[in-house]
Amino acid sequence: MNSKFSIIASMALCVILTACGGDLVDSERASNQSGEAPPVDTPSTIPTAAPTNTPPPAEELQPNPTAAPSSQPVATPTVEPSPSQAPAVPDREVTYTIVVEWDIPSSRENGSDLLLSDIAGYEIFYKKVDDPEFLKIDVDIATTSEVTISDLSAGRYELYITTLDSDGLRSQNSQLLSATIGG
Incomplete structure (x- = not known):
């Protein structure tokens, strides 16, 4: 859990430094030379979870058409609708x-x-x-x-x-x- 929090805090710090035009290496150098850490503006909201990559909705996915079929077509049997009445049973000769x-x-x-x-x-x-x-x-x-x-x-x-x-x-x-x- 601590590693997750430190990754989130590091990401937040990188975002802030990048927005201010600095980078993490320069700010570490500055804190080492003066002995004090440079003042950092703390954002009012700290992200609580790392951003996740979410795939686009299914409707946006489009198959890529190919020029030729990749395999032989497969015949699909069709189902004929059943008649509204049961077929008549043929008369069987009684023996x-x-x-x-x-x-x-x-x-x-x-x-x-x-x-x-x-x-x-x-x-x-x-x-x-x-x-x-x-x-x-x-x-x-x-x-x-x-x-x-x-x-x-x-x-x-x-x-x-x-x-x-x-x-x-x-x-x-x-x-x-x-x-x-x-x-």
């Missing part, structure tokens, strides 16, 4: 699923035993009543007794199942089943 279950056969059509090891798989045929042809799903696992048919539209469906044995023989078609889905 349905049918689960087809069956009992694993234990006998052949002639009445002889049908071992599980003799079954190669099953074929499931299905169609919408108005469609001309059946679609087929192959099931290659003998122990399977259920299939899910997905992505069906509303309507009436027909289906039947056949069993395939390990020799490639096909059983007769099961009874034709029908089901209405989706109303």
Whole structure:
């Protein structure tokens, strides 16, 4: 704190001496030669803080334009205003699923035993009543007794199942089943 005060006092003394046309070195010489300090007018106000450099207000700062851009321009995405209404949700087609279950056969059509090891798989045929042809799903696992048919539209469906044995023989078609889905 004392060094700050002495800097301020020295600055005030320099300002006074400069205003009187003297300098600090001459006044020190004068006080050394006569043994007395020369009379100094004391200003009525002593500054209490050193002046500070304050930057000009922000509005006065102007960027210096350059002749060429210093970097490549950057694209700025634009935001489109949102519509006043939410966009309509497109109609999604409702789809349905049918689960087809069956009992694993234990006998052949002639009445002889049908071992599980003799079954190669099953074929499931299905169609919408108005469609001309059946679609087929192959099931290659003998122990399977259920299939899910997905992505069906509303309507009436027909289906039947056949069993395939390990020799490639096909059983007769099961009874034709029908089901209405989706109303």
